[in-house]
Amino acid sequence: MCMLPELIVVATALTVLVADLFLSERRRVVLALLTLVGLAAALAALLAAPAGSLFGGRFSVDEVAIWFKVVFLLASFLTVCLSLDQLDGRVKVRVRGIGLRGEYYAVLLSTLVGAMFLVSARDLVTLYVSLELATIPLFALAAWKRSDAGSQEAGLKYVVMGALASAFLLYGFSLLFGLAGSTDLAAIAAAVRPSPALFLALALVTTGIGFKLTLVPFHMWAGDVYEGAPLPVIAYLSVASKAVGLAVMFQIFYRVLGHMVKDLGPLLAFLAAATMTLGNTVAIVQRSIKRFMAFSAISQAGYIVMGFLGPDAGGVPAMLFYMLAYVAANMAVFGVIIFYANATGRERIEEYRGLARTNPLLALAMMLALFSLAGIPPLSGFVGKFFLFSIASKAGFHWLVAVAAVNSTISLYYYLRIVRQMYIEPVYPEAARLPVTPTLAATVAVTTVASLVLGLVPVFYEVIHNQTIEWLAKLVG
Amino acid sequence: MSEGAVETILFYAIAAMSLFFAIATVTARRLLRAAVALMFVLVLSAGFYVMLAAEFLAGVQVLVYVGGIVVVIVFVIMLTSSVDLLEERPPLLRKALGALAAIGFFGTTAAVYLTTDFGAAADAAPPAESARAIGAALLDYGPHGYVVPFEVISLLLLAALVGGIAVARRSPPPSQPLTSGGDLPGEVSFTPPKRQNDPEGGASHA
Amino acid sequence: MPDILAGLGLAPGIVHWMVLTAALFAVGLYGILTRRSAVGVLMAVELLLNSAALSFVVFNHFRMPALVDGQVMAVFVIAVAAAEVVVGMAVFVALYRVSHTVDLNRLDRLKNDEVKP
The missing domain is CATH 1.10.1220 (Arc Repressor Mutant)
Structure with missing residues (x-):
C-alpha cells in the first residue's frame, strides 16, 4: 500500500482540525504533539512501504519519490518543532496576532500532502492540482499573523506572484498537452519532439517553476515574503517549498524531457549562474536576518540546479543529497533565529552581537550550520556542493564551476558577518544567558549534528547514490 | 449560409467581444466595472465551450466562475471600499512596458502557433x-x-x-479567553471598548 | 459564402483558437503589469487562468475529440481558481483591515529598514 504515508498525513490533518474543536484553549497544546506523532508515523510508513504504484500507474512511488517524501516529511516535522513555541505562547516576546493552532497545523499538513502527491503524479492533472495544494495554503500561512500588516502584505505579494506563476505553468502545461494529445507524462515524453512550440511550452513551465524555486529572474517575491511572514513559515518556505520546485523540475525535465535534458544545459547553466550570483550579491548588503536568509536561499537554489547539467545520471543523487544537507543546515539556522526572536524579538544581523557569550552552544550550532551552507569542509554542505560542482565540471561547464566557486567564497564572507557579530562584537550590556525551550534546543542540536554527520559519514550519500543512480536510465532508456 | 459559415462568424464575433471585455477588465479605472467586464469575458468563454462541444464545462464555468468567483471578487471590492475609488492611471512608462510585454508575448506565441503543425485534427465523434x-x-x-x-x-x-x-477572521470566538496562547496582543487592539482601559494591550500594540 | 470564408483560411481551426487564447493571455499579462490594486491584479490572473483552461479544451476538441481529458483539466483549473481566489481575497480583506489599502504601490512596509526597539 504505497499511498499509506499520504493517507496518514491526511488523517492527521483532519484529526487535528476536529480535535481543535473539542479542546479548550489550554489543552490545544497537544495538537502539536498529535501532528508530530502523525508525521513520524507517516515517515515510518514511508520507509517501511516498498515502492509501487496504484490506480493503474497514476500514482506511483519510486526511489526518487521516496527520497523527496523523506525531505518533505523531515522539513514539515522540523517546521512544527520550530512553530510550537510561538503558537503555544511559550515565548518572551509574543508574535503579534499569531494563533489558531489547529488550523495552522491542518493547513501546514495539507501543503505537505500536496508536495507528497506531486512527486508521485504521473499525469499533468495530478501534477498541477497537487502543486496547487502545495502552494495555495502557504499563501494563508504567510499571512498568518493576523493584525500584523507586514505579514498580510507578505501574504498578498505571495498570492499575486504565486497565482501568476501557476498561470504561466498552466499555459505551458496546456501546450504540452496539445503537442502530445495526452495528459500522461510518459506519453508526453514519447510524443514530443524539439520544436518551437515545445520550447515555448518549456519557457512557460520554467517561468512557473522558477517562481517556486526562486530562480533569477523570477525571485523578486522572496525578499518581501520572507521579511513579512511568520518565522516558522519562512523556514518551511525556504526548505519544503524549494524542494517542491525541485520535484516539479524533476517531473518535467527528467520525466517528460529526459531524452533532451542534455541539450538544455546552456539554459540551465545560465539560470544557475544568474541565480547564485544575484542571491549572493544581494545577500551581502542585507541587514535583516530574514531578508538575508531569503537571498541565501536563492543562491542555494542556484547551486542545486547545477545538478541537471550532468551527461549521466549522477546529478539525481547529488541533488537529493544536497537537498537533505540543505534541510539540516537551514533548519538549524532557522532554529537559532527563531530562538533568538522568541527570547528577545531581535531580527537584525547586528543585533546578534555577543550571542556566543550568552548562549555559546547555540552560537556554535549557528556557526556550524552557516558554514555548512557556505560549503566549508567537512560539513555536509561542502560534500553536497562538491558533488554538484563535479557534475557541472563533467558536463563541460567549467565556467559555471568557476562562477560557483567564486560565489561560495562570497557567501562565506557574508555568512561570516553573522559569525563575527556573535563571536567578536561586544555583548549587550545587560545581556544574560537567554533561556531556550527543550523543543528548540533539541531541534537545533539534531539538525546541527545531522549536518555534521551527513558530511563526515559517507554511508548516507552511498545509500542515496545506490538507490537513485539507475533511476534516470530506467526513465529514458 | 451553411452551418460552417455561421460557426465562423460566431467565432469571430464572440472572440472580438471577449477581447474587448478582457481589455476593459484590465484598463477600467473603476474596479467594479472591471469585475463586470471580467464576468462578461467568463460568460463568453462559456459560449466558446459550447462551440467546442463541452456543454458540461460551459455550465460549470457559469456556475463556479461567474456565480462564485466573480461574486467573491465583487464582495472584496466592496469590503475594501474600492467601489467609488478611481484607480490612478498607471504612469506612461509602466503602460508602455506592459504593452511591450503583452505584445511581445502575443507576437512570439502567435508566430509559434502559425508555424506549428499541431497534427491533423482527429475526426472522431465527441462523446454524446x-x-x-x-x-x-x-x-x-x-x-x-x-x-x-x-x-x-x-x-x-x-x-x-x-x-x-x-x-480573514476578525477576532477570537467568545469562548476563547483573551489571555490565551499567542492570540493576545494583536486581538485586543481590535476590540475598541477594551482598548482604552487595557494599558497592557495598548502598550504592546504601540 | 462558406467557400469564401474557408478559402481565406478563416474557418476557425486549431491555430485560430490558439491565437485567441494567446491574445487573452497577453491582455491578462498587460493587466498584471499595469494594475495597481491587488484585486485588479488578481482579476487579470483570472483572465490568464481562463485562457489556459480554454486552450486545454481547444486541444481536447481538435486533437482527441472522443476523449474528455482536456475538459477534465479545465474543470480542475476552475476549481483551483476558486480556491486561489478564496485565499487571495481573505488575505486582501485582512490586509485592508490593518492598513486600509490594497494598492501594490503603497505597500512598501516590508522595504522599510527601520531598527526595531
Whole structure:
C-alpha cells in the first residue's frame, strides 16, 4: 500500500482540525504533539512501504519519490518543532496576532500532502492540482499573523506572484498537452519532439517553476515574503517549498524531457549562474536576518540546479543529497533565529552581537550550520556542493564551476558577518544567558549534528547514490 | 449560409467581444466595472465551450466562475471600499512596458502557433454526453482515470477554506479567553471598548 | 459564402483558437503589469487562468475529440481558481483591515529598514 504515508498525513490533518474543536484553549497544546506523532508515523510508513504504484500507474512511488517524501516529511516535522513555541505562547516576546493552532497545523499538513502527491503524479492533472495544494495554503500561512500588516502584505505579494506563476505553468502545461494529445507524462515524453512550440511550452513551465524555486529572474517575491511572514513559515518556505520546485523540475525535465535534458544545459547553466550570483550579491548588503536568509536561499537554489547539467545520471543523487544537507543546515539556522526572536524579538544581523557569550552552544550550532551552507569542509554542505560542482565540471561547464566557486567564497564572507557579530562584537550590556525551550534546543542540536554527520559519514550519500543512480536510465532508456 | 459559415462568424464575433471585455477588465479605472467586464469575458468563454462541444464545462464555468468567483471578487471590492475609488492611471512608462510585454508575448506565441503543425485534427465523434464522460473520467481509478486529482482537490478546497477563514477572521470566538496562547496582543487592539482601559494591550500594540 | 470564408483560411481551426487564447493571455499579462490594486491584479490572473483552461479544451476538441481529458483539466483549473481566489481575497480583506489599502504601490512596509526597539 504505497499511498499509506499520504493517507496518514491526511488523517492527521483532519484529526487535528476536529480535535481543535473539542479542546479548550489550554489543552490545544497537544495538537502539536498529535501532528508530530502523525508525521513520524507517516515517515515510518514511508520507509517501511516498498515502492509501487496504484490506480493503474497514476500514482506511483519510486526511489526518487521516496527520497523527496523523506525531505518533505523531515522539513514539515522540523517546521512544527520550530512553530510550537510561538503558537503555544511559550515565548518572551509574543508574535503579534499569531494563533489558531489547529488550523495552522491542518493547513501546514495539507501543503505537505500536496508536495507528497506531486512527486508521485504521473499525469499533468495530478501534477498541477497537487502543486496547487502545495502552494495555495502557504499563501494563508504567510499571512498568518493576523493584525500584523507586514505579514498580510507578505501574504498578498505571495498570492499575486504565486497565482501568476501557476498561470504561466498552466499555459505551458496546456501546450504540452496539445503537442502530445495526452495528459500522461510518459506519453508526453514519447510524443514530443524539439520544436518551437515545445520550447515555448518549456519557457512557460520554467517561468512557473522558477517562481517556486526562486530562480533569477523570477525571485523578486522572496525578499518581501520572507521579511513579512511568520518565522516558522519562512523556514518551511525556504526548505519544503524549494524542494517542491525541485520535484516539479524533476517531473518535467527528467520525466517528460529526459531524452533532451542534455541539450538544455546552456539554459540551465545560465539560470544557475544568474541565480547564485544575484542571491549572493544581494545577500551581502542585507541587514535583516530574514531578508538575508531569503537571498541565501536563492543562491542555494542556484547551486542545486547545477545538478541537471550532468551527461549521466549522477546529478539525481547529488541533488537529493544536497537537498537533505540543505534541510539540516537551514533548519538549524532557522532554529537559532527563531530562538533568538522568541527570547528577545531581535531580527537584525547586528543585533546578534555577543550571542556566543550568552548562549555559546547555540552560537556554535549557528556557526556550524552557516558554514555548512557556505560549503566549508567537512560539513555536509561542502560534500553536497562538491558533488554538484563535479557534475557541472563533467558536463563541460567549467565556467559555471568557476562562477560557483567564486560565489561560495562570497557567501562565506557574508555568512561570516553573522559569525563575527556573535563571536567578536561586544555583548549587550545587560545581556544574560537567554533561556531556550527543550523543543528548540533539541531541534537545533539534531539538525546541527545531522549536518555534521551527513558530511563526515559517507554511508548516507552511498545509500542515496545506490538507490537513485539507475533511476534516470530506467526513465529514458 | 451553411452551418460552417455561421460557426465562423460566431467565432469571430464572440472572440472580438471577449477581447474587448478582457481589455476593459484590465484598463477600467473603476474596479467594479472591471469585475463586470471580467464576468462578461467568463460568460463568453462559456459560449466558446459550447462551440467546442463541452456543454458540461460551459455550465460549470457559469456556475463556479461567474456565480462564485466573480461574486467573491465583487464582495472584496466592496469590503475594501474600492467601489467609488478611481484607480490612478498607471504612469506612461509602466503602460508602455506592459504593452511591450503583452505584445511581445502575443507576437512570439502567435508566430509559434502559425508555424506549428499541431497534427491533423482527429475526426472522431465527441462523446454524446460530455457530463457523463467527465464524471466517469473523474471517478475512474484505472490507468486513464482522474480519481487521484479528484481527491487531492477536495483537500485543496478544504485547506483553502480553513486557511481563508483563519486569515480573514476578525477576532477570537467568545469562548476563547483573551489571555490565551499567542492570540493576545494583536486581538485586543481590535476590540475598541477594551482598548482604552487595557494599558497592557495598548502598550504592546504601540 | 462558406467557400469564401474557408478559402481565406478563416474557418476557425486549431491555430485560430490558439491565437485567441494567446491574445487573452497577453491582455491578462498587460493587466498584471499595469494594475495597481491587488484585486485588479488578481482579476487579470483570472483572465490568464481562463485562457489556459480554454486552450486545454481547444486541444481536447481538435486533437482527441472522443476523449474528455482536456475538459477534465479545465474543470480542475476552475476549481483551483476558486480556491486561489478564496485565499487571495481573505488575505486582501485582512490586509485592508490593518492598513486600509490594497494598492501594490503603497505597500512598501516590508522595504522599510527601520531598527526595531
